[in-house]
Amino acid sequence: MVGIISYAASLPTLRLSADAYVEAWGSCGARGMKQKAFCAYDEDPVTLGIAAARAALSRLGRNTPKIHALFFGVTTPPYDEKPSASTIPTALFDYMDIRVTEISGSPQAGMQAIISAVEYCAADAERYAVAIAADAPNGPPDASFEHAFGAAGTAFVIGPDGVVADFQGTLGVTRETFGARFRRHGQEVLSDLELRTKDNLASAKMLGEQCSVLGPVTRLALGAEAGLMRGIGRAFGNPDAIVDTVWSQIGDAGSASAPFALASAFDEMRINESVLAISLGSGGTACLFKTREGLAKNRRRGESVASLIRGGRTVGYLDYLKHKRFLSSRKGGNG
Amino acid sequence: MTSYISLPMYSANIDERLRIVGGQCAQCKTVAYPQRPTCIHCGSACFNDIELSGEGTLYSYSVVNGSGAPSEFDDEQIMTGDILCGLVELREGPRVMVRLADVDPDQLAIGMRFRAVIRRLYDQEGIVRYGAKFVPVL
Secondary structure, three states, X not given: OOEEEEEEEEOOOEEEEHXXXXXXXXXXXXXXXXXXXXXXXXXXXXXXXXXXXXXXHHOOHHHOOOXXXXXXXXXXXXXXXXXXXXXXXXXXXXOOOOEEEEEOOOOOHHHHHHHHHHHHXXXXXXXXXXEEEXXXXXXXXXXXXXXXXXXXXXXXXXXXXXXXXXXEEEEEEEOOOOOOOEOOOXXXXXXXXXXXXXXXXXXXXXXXXXXXXXXXXXXXXXXXXXXXXXXXXXXXXXXXXXXXXXHHHHOEOHHHHHHHHHXXXXXHOOOOOEEEEEEEOOEEEEEEEEEOOOHHHHHHOOXXXXXXXXXXXXXXXXXXXXXXXXXXXXXXXXX | OOOOOOHHHHHHOHHHHHHOEEEEEOXXXXXXXXXXXXXXXXXXXXXXXXXXXXXXXXXXXXXXOOOOOOHHHHXXXXXXXXXXXXXXXXXXXXXXXEEEOOOOHHHOOOOOXXXXXXXXXXXXXXXXXXXXXEEEOO
């Protein structure tokens, strides 16, 4: 059955503790977050995506197949036009006969990349694809919702025989929402009117109502903020499901949040367990995977998510502002 | 001061920059990185592409502090501090001049093991120039 044959994650090199916001602003707007990972001056979603994809492909060693397509889910690519998805395969492969698709515009982009790769491979049993989700959302430094924004990358190699995890099915809901997390064309930072309409919880409940058609679920992977995660088990009619906690350690990684939580779940799962990865934003996308016999061997060949989180260098708030280019009048040459 | 590299030149050797592709002399097997027109060992002009490991040891290094960096690194230096340059001896033999990252100047030591990662080197003419930097092997 089509599914995941390898996976890996990446994190940027720098960390900022929630305490840094308390010292700088008097409080941290990201309740429940202990620290976050964020991009150094020379990192971005492209470099994170390359790092994750290289790690996922290296886990396959000599069994690395020819990759026919690459799907890149990202909301913060360096260009509005000029596909970053073409930079990534140039860094990975010595061939150019590869289809690239860049998916953007929503925190769902990462999960949509994974589902697109699965459906691409399901259409032809000879196909292999790489799905990459990498992101580094930005907010204005004087807005409390900026405090949560971190960064991460993940990559999943998809093939006709998912020895790491079989694809079981997918769900989707779409809801028109206003005021929460939007960015007009040309803007560098997100806006959020903080209307507290709980749109994401409503989307999660709608997904939860459909969830029974996919089968039993033992884990939920969202990478979402603590407030939403508290109600997520009930929303899916499964209060006993194991829910990831990566958000408290890396922050909000945008479209990479749910894929990163999925990689974290794979690091801890046994064979024949099921995990539902869910991304939310103007609706939601969910994807169910069931682990298989190749999972343990694959994860032994690379660095775990827990190890990535432990790594990195913690810096202070002033260095954070400098690395994020908030204090640069030239924005690294763009200004 | 600048170390300007035109976009056509950057594009022409993009495989060198993003995948550490070197040239192996067809005559004597000497590896060149960056690629060059003539083998420094036997003078042959015939090379085959070879994807290098991107791993090596620090042969020498220099710390550029103050405002001594070329202009394309000026903003990075103001925002993040010292620019670290290294001469890394790759596992396959060539010594290559590179940017070092994720290491403090006082941690640098000759013989340290480094590996290549892809990073944003600088922005110029509206284009992000990605390329290899070398980070310590932990």
